[in-house]
Amino acid sequence: MCGIFAISSKENIIDDLFLGVFYLQHRGQQYCGLSTYADGKINIRTHRGLVRATFTNDLGGMEGTIGIGHTALKDRQPIKLDSKMGEYTICFEGNVINLAELIDELKKQGHSFYTDSDIEVIAKLIAQGDNFVDGIEKMAAKIRGAYALVILSKGKIYAARDKYAFRPMIIGKRAGAVAISSESCSFENLGFSIDRDVKPGEILEIEDSKYTTVKIIPAEFTQHCAFEWIYTANVASTIDGLSVDIARRNLGAALAKRYPVDVDIVTAVPNSGIGHAIGYAQESKIPFDNAFIKYDYASRSYTQPTQAERDREAKVKLVPVPAKIKDRSLVICDDSIVRGTQMKNDLVVKLRKNGAKDIHVRVACPPLKAPCKYGVATRTKKELAAHQKTVEQVREYINVEGLAYNTLEDLGKALGKPLDQICTSCWTDEYRV
Numbered sequence: 001m002c003g004i005f006a007i008s009s010k011e012n013i014i015d016d017l018f019l020g021v022f023y024l025q026h027r028g029q030q031y032c033g034l035s036t037y038a039d040g041k042i043n044i045r046t047h048r049g050l051v052r053a054t055f056t057n058d059l060g061g062m063e064g065t066i067g068i069g070h071t072a073l074k075d076r077q078p079i080k081l082d083s084k085m086g087e088y089t090i091c092f093e094g095n096v097i098n099l100a101e102l103i104d105e106l107k108k109q110g111h112s113f114y115t116d117s118d119i120e121v122i123a124k125l126i127a128q129g130d131n132f133v134d135g136i137e138k139m140a141a142k143i144r145g146a147y148a149l150v151i152l153s154k155g156k157i158y159a160a161r162d163k164y165a166f167r168p169m170i171i172g173k174r175a176g177a178v179a180i181s182s183e184s185c186s187f188e189n190l191g192f193s194i195d196r197d198v199k200p201g202e203i204l205e206i207e208d209s210k211y212t213t214v215k216i217i218p219a220e221f222t223q224h225c226a227f228e229w230i231y232t233a234n235v236a237s238t239i240d241g242l243s244v245d246i247a248r249r250n251l252g253a254a255l256a257k258r259y260p261v262d263v264d265i266v267t268a269v270p271n272s273g274i275g276h277a278i279g280y281a282q283e284s285k286i287p288f289d290n291a292f293i294k295y296d297y298a299s300r301s302y303t304q305p306t307q308a309e310r311d312r313e314a315k316v317k318l319v320p321v322p323a324k325i326k327d328r329s330l331v332i333c334d335d336s337i338v339r340g341t342q343m344k345n346d347l348v349v350k351l352r353k354n355g356a357k358d359i360h361v362r363v364a365c366p367p368l369k370a371p372c373k374y375g376v377a378t379r380t381k382k383e384l385a386a387h388q389k390t391v392e393q394v395r396e397y398i399n400v401e402g403l404a405y406n407t408l409e410d411l412g413k414a415l416g417k418p419l420d421q422i423c424t425s426c427w428t429d430e431y432r433v
C-alpha cells in the first residue's frame with residue numbers, strides 16, 4: 001500500500017506537499033519521498049521512516065511551485081530517470097502482476113535493471129513513449145494489474161489512474177492551486193475542496209495550478225477496491241463518491257440487522273473497527289463503548305513489513321479499558337479477520353482477563369478467502385483463517401461465543417455499488433483482471 005500526493009500552485013508548495021503526504025501516512029509507514037521542480041531543476045529526496053519524523057527539518061532546498069510525494073510500505077519513491085523526454089520523477093501505487101514477463105521482455109530489448117520493483121518497470125515502459133501521455137498509454141497496454149501514478153517533469157505533472165480504477169485518486173482545488181491525492185483526507189486541513197475523482201483510465205496534465213484531461217483509456221468495467229472503504233482509507237476521506245465513514249456505518253448497520261444479539265455494549269477493534277461498531281450500535285440501539293483504545297504513539301500493525309513486526313505492533317497498540325469490560329457482554333466489531341491470531345491471542349485474552357462475559361465478534365467484510373494481486377498486502381491463501389476453516393471453526397479457534405461476517409450482497413448494498421463494479425477478489429477468489 002502507498003499514498004500519492006501532487007500539487008501545483010502559484011506559490012511555494014513545499015509545506016503543502018509535506019503535509020499532503022503526511023496525511024497519507026496511514027497508507028504506508030516505511031519510506032517517504034518528495035520531489036519538486038524549481039529553476040530548471042528537479043529535486044528529489046527520500047527517507048526511510050515517517051514523513052514528519054524525517055522531513056520536518058529536511059525541507060531546505062526543496063522549494064518550488066510544483067511537486068509530487070509518496071509514502072510507502074515497500075520501497076523508496078519517487079525515483080528519478082533521465083530519458084528522451086528529459087529528466088522526470090515518478091511515484092506509483094498498485095501492483096504489476098506480469099512483472100517478471102515484462103522484465104524479461106525489456107532485458108531482451110537491452111534494458112538493464114537496478115531493482116526488480118514495479119516502479120522501475122513502469123518508469124522504463126513510460127520512457128519508451130514519444131511523450132509522457134503516449135508513454136503512459138504504452139505502459140497501460142503492457143501491464144496487467146493496478147496503478148495510480150504521478151510524474152513530475154520540468155514544470156508539469158502527469159497523473160494517471162488505471163482503467164479499472166482499483167486504487168483511489170482524487171482531485172482537489174483551492175484558489176490558485178490544484179492537488180491530486182490518493183485520498184481526500186489530505187485536502188481538508190490544506191484548504192482544498194474536492195473537485196472530483198480521477199476517472200477510470202484518465203490521464204491528466206497539470207501545469208500552472210490547472211489540470212486538463214489529455215486522455216481516457218476506455219475500460220469495460222471498474223474494479224474499485226472494496227477494502228478501501230472497509231479498512232485501508234482514512235475515515236475522513238471520500239472515495240469515488242462514497243464517504244468512508246458512512247460506508248463503515250452502513251456495514252455495521254447491516255451486521256446489526258442480519259446478526260442481532262442481546263449484549264450490554266457494542267465495542268470496536270480500534271481504529272478501523274470504530275465506524276463499523278458505531279453503525280452496529282446505532283442500528284441495534286445498544287450503547288457503543290470503547291473496551292480498547294489504540295495507543296496514540298503506536299503504528300498501524302497491518303502496514304508493518306514483516307509478520308513478526310505486525311504481530312508485535314498489534315499486541316502493543318491496543319490497550320484494554322478495564323472499567324468498560326468487567327461483567328459486560330459485548331459485541332466487538334472489526335474490519336476483517338485475516339489469520340485470527342490477533343483476535344484469539346490478544347483481544348479475546350485481554351477481554352477475558354478483564355472480566356468480559358459473552359463475546360460476540362462481528363466482521364465488516366465476508367470471510368477472506370484469497371490474497372490480493374492488486375497492491376494490498378493481504379496474506380497468502382494458507383495464512384487466511386477462512387480459507388482453511390468454516391465460520392464455526394473460526395469461532396471455536398478464536399474462542400468466542402458468537403461470530404458473524406457480512407455477506408457479499410450486504411457489502412455491495414452498504415457501499416451502494418453493484419458487485420460487478422467493485423473488486424471482491426479477496427472474498428470470491430476470482431480475479432477479473
Ligand code: SF4
Pocket residue numbers: 166224225226227228371372373374375376378423424425426427
Ligand atoms: S483483492 Fe481485495 S484488497 Fe485487493 S483490490 Fe480487490 S478488494 Fe482490494
